[in-house]
Amino acid sequence: MQITHILRRASAARSWRAVVAEAVAVALVSTLGAQMAVPLPWTPVPVTLQVFCVLASGAVLGWRAAALGELAYLAAGAAGAPVFAGLRGGLPVLFGPTGGYLVGFVPAAAIAGVACARGGMARALVGCAAAALAIHACGVAWLHMGMGMTWQSAMAAGSAPFVAVDAAKVVAAAVVARATTTSVQPR
Numbered sequence: 001m002q003i004t005h006i007l008r009r010a011s012a013a014r015s016w017r018a019v020v021a022e023a024v025a026v027a028l029v030s031t032l033g034a035q036m037a038v039p040l041p042w043t044p045v046p047v048t049l050q051v052f053c054v055l056a057s058g059a060v061l062g063w064r065a066a067a068l069g070e071l072a073y074l075a076a077g078a079a080g081a082p083v084f085a086g087l088r089g090g091l092p093v094l095f096g097p098t099g100g101y102l103v104g105f106v107p108a109a110a111i112a113g114v115a116c117a118r119g120g121m122a123r124a125l126v127g128c129a130a131a132a133l134a135i136h137a138c139g140v141a142w143l144h145m146g147m148g149m150t151w152q153s154a155m156a157a158g159s160a161p162f163v164a165v166d167a168a169k170v171v172a173a174a175v176v177a178r179a180t181t182t183s184v185q186p187r
Contacts, residue, residue: 018065019064019065019068022061022065022066022069023065023066023069023071023072024069024072025061025069026053026057026061026065026066026068026069026072026073026109027069027070027072027073027076027083029053029057029069030050030053030054030057030069030070030073030083030105031073031076031083032049032053033048033049033050033052033053033054034048034049034050034084034085035085035086035087036048036049037085037086040161042157042161043157043158043161044096044097044098044157045097045098045101045139045157045158045161045162046085046098047161047162047165048085049169050085050105051108051132051135051162051169052169052172052173054066054070054105054108054109054131054135055108055109055112055128055132055170055173056112056172056173056176057069057070057109057112058108058109058110058111058112058113058131059112059113059115059116059124059127059173059174059176059177059180060116060176060177061113062113062117063109063110063111063112063113063114063117064113066109066110066112067106067107067109067110067113069109070105070106070108070109071106073105074094074102074103074105074106076089077090077094077102078090078091078094084098084102085098095146097142097143097147097158098139099142099146100139100140100141100142100143100146100158101135101136101138101139101142101158103138103142104134104135104136104137104138104139105135107131107134107138108131108132108134108135109131111127111130111131111134112127112128112131112173112177114127115127115128115130115131116128116174116177120178121174121175121178124173124174124177124178125170125171125174127174128170128171128173128174128177129167132166132167132169132170136158136159136162136166139158139159140154140155140158140159141154143157143158
């Protein structure tokens with residue numbers, strides 16, 4: 001009985017260490033995705049690879065590691081580390097035009113992770129689309145409530161320009177989700 005208890009504790013500790021290591025990897029991947037940014041002249045929000053990174057990390061690593069990684073990413077950025085687009089960091093970025101999108105990465109990673117845990121390509125597509133919608137919803141809501149834009153202006157500047165490119169990211173993340181083995185997805 002005691003050996004079983006010891007083995008269970010060792011397994012749980014190893015599992016926790018794996019989740020933390022994966023979360024650190026997610027934060028690093030989000031940082032890299034943020035640096036691949038294309039500014040658009042008509043919106044304060046750049047096109048980045050972050051949406052793909054968030055969706056794929058949730059789909060491949062599961063909701064725990066992905067959401068924890070995005071929280072770590074936000075914490076590092078809030079503390080001033082240059083992890084956000086353009087190698088910027090600090091609270092002004094989180095309270096600026098892109099803040100809502102950044103905060104939306106946490107629930108999006110969890111949504112993608114839960115949705116892609118089981119099922120086929122259709123479930124992965126729907127889950128990744130729902131996760132991308134969460135990012136858009138948080139971003140547009142922040143542009144309206146935090147930046148003082150009208151709902152119409154917030155949608156026009158913060159969502160409409162990104163729908164097509166984010167749809168491609170949804171498909172790519174769903175393909176990655178289905179291409180990975182289920183043994184990679186700790187839930």
